[in-house]
Amino acid sequence: MPQDRQMKLGAFLMTDGHHVAAWRHPKVRPDASVSLDHFLNLAKLAEAAKFDALFLADSNGVRERGLQALSHNSRAASFEPLTLLSALATVTQRIGLIATASTSFNEPFHLARKFASLDLISGGRAGWNVVTSSSDSEALNFNLDTHYAHADRYARAREFVAVTTGLWNTWEDDAFLRDQDSGLFFDPQKHHVLDHRGRYFKVRGPLNVPRSPQGHPVIVQAGSSAAGVDLAAETAEVVFTAQQTLADAQAFYADLKSRAETYGRDPDHIKIMPGIFPVVGRTEAEAQETFEALQSRIHPVVGLALLSSTLGGFDLTGYPLDGPLPDLPETNGPKSRQKLLIDLARREKLTIRELYLKIAGARGHWQLVGTAEQIVDRLEERFRKGGADGFNVMAPFLPGGLGDFIALVIPELRRRGLFRTDYEGRTLRENLGLPFPAHRARTAVPLQAAE
Amino acid sequence: MPQDRQMKLGAFLMTDGHHVAAWRHPKVRPDASVSLDHFLNLAKLAEAAKFDALFLADSNGVRERGLQALSHNSRAASFEPLTLLSALATVTQRIGLIATASTSFNEPFHLARKFASLDLISGGRAGWNVVTSSSDSEALNFNLDTHYAHADRYARAREFVAVTTGLWNTWEDDAFLRDQDSGLFFDPQKHHVLDHRGRYFKVRGPLNVPRSPQGHPVIVQAGSSAAGVDLAAETAEVVFTAQQTLADAQAFYADLKSRAETYGRDPDHIKIMPGIFPVVGRTEAEAQETFEALQSRIHPVVGLALLSSTLGGFDLTGYPLDGPLPDLPETNGPKSRQKLLIDLARREKLTIRELYLKIAGARGHWQLVGTAEQIVDRLEERFRKGGADGFNVMAPFLPGGLGDFIALVIPELRRRGLFRTDYEGRTLRENLGLPFPAHRARTAVPLQAAE
Numbered sequence: 001m002p003q004d005r006q007m008k009l010g011a012f013l014m015t016d017g018h019h020v021a022a023w024r025h026p027k028v029r030p031d032a033s034v035s036l037d038h039f040l041n042l043a044k045l046a047e048a049a050k051f052d053a054l055f056l057a058d059s060n061g062v063r064e065r066g067l068q069a070l071s072h073n074s075r076a077a078s079f080e081p082l083t084l085l086s087a088l089a090t091v092t093q094r095i096g097l098i099a100t101a102s103t104s105f106n107e108p109f110h111l112a113r114k115f116a117s118l119d120l121i122s123g124g125r126a127g128w129n130v131v132t133s134s135s136d137s138e139a140l141n142f143n144l145d146t147h148y149a150h151a152d153r154y155a156r157a158r159e160f161v162a163v164t165t166g167l168w169n170t171w172e173d174d175a176f177l178r179d180q181d182s183g184l185f186f187d188p189q190k191h192h193v194l195d196h197r198g199r200y201f202k203v204r205g206p207l208n209v210p211r212s213p214q215g216h217p218v219i220v221q222a223g224s225s226a227a228g229v230d231l232a233a234e235t236a237e238v239v240f241t242a243q244q245t246l247a248d249a250q251a252f253y254a255d256l257k258s259r260a261e262t263y264g265r266d267p268d269h270i271k272i273m274p275g276i277f278p279v280v281g282r283t284e285a286e287a288q289e290t291f292e293a294l295q296s297r298i299h300p301v302v303g304l305a306l307l308s309s310t311l312g313g314f315d316l317t318g319y320p321l322d323g324p325l326p327d328l329p330e331t332n333g334p335k336s337r338q339k340l341l342i343d344l345a346r347r348e349k350l351t352i353r354e355l356y357l358k359i360a361g362a363r364g365h366w367q368l369v370g371t372a373e374q375i376v377d378r379l380e381e382r383f384r385k386g387g388a389d390g391f392n393v394m395a396p397f398l399p400g401g402l403g404d405f406i407a408l409v410i411p412e413l414r415r416r417g418l419f420r421t422d423y424e425g426r427t428l429r430e431n432l433g434l435p436f437p438a439h440r441a442r443t444a445v446p447l448q449a450a451e
Numbered sequence: 452m453p454q455d456r457q458m459k460l461g462a463f464l465m466t467d468g469h470h471v472a473a474w475r476h477p478k479v480r481p482d483a484s485v486s487l488d489h490f491l492n493l494a495k496l497a498e499a500a501k502f503d504a505l506f507l508a509d510s511n512g513v514r515e516r517g518l519q520a521l522s523h524n525s526r527a528a529s530f531e532p533l534t535l536l537s538a539l540a541t542v543t544q545r546i547g548l549i550a551t552a553s554t555s556f557n558e559p560f561h562l563a564r565k566f567a568s569l570d571l572i573s574g575g576r577a578g579w580n581v582v583t584s585s586s587d588s589e590a591l592n593f594n595l596d597t598h599y600a601h602a603d604r605y606a607r608a609r610e611f612v613a614v615t616t617g618l619w620n621t622w623e624d625d626a627f628l629r630d631q632d633s634g635l636f637f638d639p640q641k642h643h644v645l646d647h648r649g650r651y652f653k654v655r656g657p658l659n660v661p662r663s664p665q666g667h668p669v670i671v672q673a674g675s676s677a678a679g680v681d682l683a684a685e686t687a688e689v690v691f692t693a694q695q696t697l698a699d700a701q702a703f704y705a706d707l708k709s710r711a712e713t714y715g716r717d718p719d720h721i722k723i724m725p726g727i728f729p730v731v732g733r734t735e736a737e738a739q740e741t742f743e744a745l746q747s748r749i750h751p752v753v754g755l756a757l758l759s760s761t762l763g764g765f766d767l768t769g770y771p772l773d774g775p776l777p778d779l780p781e782t783n784g785p786k787s788r789q790k791l792l793i794d795l796a797r798r799e800k801l802t803i804r805e806l807y808l809k810i811a812g813a814r815g816h817w818q819l820v821g822t823a824e825q826i827v828d829r830l831e832e833r834f835r836k837g838g839a840d841g842f843n844v845m846a847p848f849l850p851g852g853l854g855d856f857i858a859l860v861i862p863e864l865r866r867r868g869l870f871r872t873d874y875e876g877r878t879l880r881e882n883l884g885l886p887f888p889a890h891r892a893r894t895a896v897p898l899q900a901a902e
Contacts, residue, residue, distance in 0.1 A: 070639075077622065107593055176528075
């Protein structure tokens with residue numbers, strides 16, 4: 001079986017687990033969010049199992065509203081992803097390190113620099129998950145009264161990505177000669193300024209970090225709105241997405257791959273990795289029991305707040321918990337997520353409480369509760385039928401849920417030839433089967449000419 | 452001898468060494484700036500010798516002008532300090548981790564968060580060296596055409612530090628209960644917003660990182676202009692400075708400690724650690740030989756560019772290299788450094804070439820070439836006579852120069868009881884003898900009231 005027909009797997013590390021009540025699970029250490037040991041252990045576990053990458057979410061602030069819900073949630077405060085991944089880089093050798101970072105309240109120079117540095121530190125294993133920020137609580141930390149409008153966020157994101165990749169191309173791969181005898185450190189002809197002047201940014205460059213063994217960090221994108229998909233088609237090398245059904249997954253996959261082609265890209269150079277929320281047991285009953293152990297620990301105030309937030313900030317207070325979801329106004333938040341949820345509620349005729357119980361686990365992602373064989377059957381179908389190139393594994397609780405996936409699901413994937421037994425390469429690109437990005441100076445202006 | 456009469460020592464890690472020609476030294480690996488192994492080795496060396504902290508400089512761009520000089524210099528591109536220190540945090544246990552970061556082109560929320568995260572990752576060992584940026588080449592990477600005026604930079608820096616420390620005080624030390632049974636993760640009464648609305652920044656908070664075992668990162672300050680000293684007196688816990696003579700060092704020390712008192716601070720809670728550039732040998736001749744081995748490797752184009760840049764960007768092209776330094780106009784750059792250099796040139800009647808050879812090594816800092824005994828004599832004098840609380844050791848080349856200091860100078864310091872034989876504590880504050888910063892909510896507004 002050729003290597004390119006094997007799944008790619010990411011380990012999505014949501015501090016104590018993807019399930020919102022994970023921190024209350026007796027097998028979870030409740031201080032996971034501030035324990036470096038916890039993350040060192042997770043990184044080593046995932047690398048031993050040959051995951052392609054660790055994947056960290058991010059938020060530029062305490063996102064949720066309402067002190068009561070917030071104080072019952074373990075997500076309010078934890079490590080910042082880039083500093084955490086740098087710490088994990090020194091204790092791992094092969095696994096990729098993907099951090100989320102928003103284009104909304106950052107400067108491209110800072111982000112280009114920090115990711116390039118992580119990429120060098122890790123020997124070419126970094127990835128940047130490009131997102132836009134959609135919460136007022138983040139905007140309020142950055143001199144604004146409200147967040148940007150949806151369209152504006154994506155225009156800014158598009159320019160941000162162009163500037164960042166431009167900065168990653170200011171040094172050619174073989175620019176540094178480091179000739180101790182002559183005293184010439186780099187070849188002046190292989191060093192470029194960017195001199196970007198756009199609508200949102202004016203950035204001269206060059207970047208003060210060289211290119212890494214994989215050229216530059218892998219670009220990951222997670223937005224599934226029309227603007228998000230278009231940005232992904234143009235720029236992303238990995239796409240993190242959420243689909244509930246095979247048909248939706250296939251439609252998304254086909255659309256994105258064909259849009260990538262319209263941008264002149266090889267569709268195989270954009271890997272689509274939907275999130276999955278697997279709860280695995282040795283028997284179906286054991287899996288269900290594990291799931292219920294988490295569901296039963298959801299504090300109602302947390303469930304309701306999570307639902308409101310996922311629906312784009314719409315306040316559901318006052319609606320009967322055991323009544324249907326009301327009609328909702330259009331959100332300025334992530335549109336795709338809202339639509340997925342509303343469709344789900346209508347399709348399965350869920351009450352508000354049932355809906356929050358549903359999303360509190362997988363939170364919009366594909367929930368798979370069962371034995372390894374049952375889970376692999378469904379993953380294999382989605383993978384073989386054009387719905388995914390791999391999956392981002394959002395373990396329900398950590399490290400136990402990831403350990404269960406590694407102990408039960410991965411052997412079954414390997415039995416069917418669907419997942420690697422060892423890393424193919426040393427860089428994230430090599431393991432994902434992505435091409436080395438040839439150097440391209442965005443402007444041909446050498447530094448001398450500009451000074 | 453009481454512990455507070457021992458010197459504090461920082462290991463200033465300028466990639467391949469503080470000397471501008473260090474990278475050409477045969478004992479230096481020319482790719483040091485992109486070698487994680489190089490830095491891992493340095494961190495372990497310094498920690499084994501019980502240094503208080505590693506100290507990293509920073510620049511938000513390729514600082515020097517002129518492609519010819521730039522291409523003969525090893526400083527153009529290297530790791531970003533915060534990602535590098537996070538990587539070093541996992542392989543060290545006790546040594547402090549101080550990174551420079553500019554207030555000029557950053558957002559307080561990002562910086563507060565990243566340093567708080569490094570502080571947590573390292574178990575309370577982080578420090579932030581607060582600087583302002585003074586080069587156009589940095590400004591051009593951040594949507595500006597020129598850098599801020601000197602006064603404006605410091606006003607912004609002052610507000611930046613206030614916002615950052617405010618964010619570090621949005622969670623009380625014992626805010627997190629993590630009660631798995633009740634589901635209460637934190638005590639809502641121990642969580643505060645900042646709600647800062649100032650001239651430069653509007654930041655609500657709270658920060659999404661908890662306080663660390665040392666409360667929050669140690670604040671370090673390096674500016675020696677009047678505005679810089681005043682900011683240090685108000686906010687800094689460690690001051691990194693440059694003085695050539697005992698009299699200057701004593702005057703600076705006395706002035707800063709007394710200014711700190713006018714801000715209501717205990718003068719012992721601000722540690723003054725000037726930079727030193729030690730070239731040590733088993734004999735005086737050996738030390739001189741080591742120094743000449745470096746000096747002889749300075750490419751003239753590098754020496755001249757370094758001098759121009761240190762003088763605030765004044766272009767010395769066209770002036771005879773073997774003639775005197777011309778009269779210079781007032782700079783918009785770091786005033787203190789320019790004045791120190793001009794004074795040095797006039798005092799010692801140096802030509803332009805002699806001046807650049809002089810600063811190319813120590814670059815404005817105190818240069819000590821000799822045996823361990825000679826060097827310790829002078830350090831002891833400066834330390835005992837009220838010129839310093841310790842020193843920031845800027846090894847001429849790395850790791851060799853640091854290794855020489857550890858092998859020769861530190862044993863002599865210890866013989867005289869001037870330096871520790873083991874760490875006093877686990878956090879940077881404990882080792883520096885700085886107090887734990889009691890939590891103070893900058894505003895008394897709990898989150899509930901603000902929403």
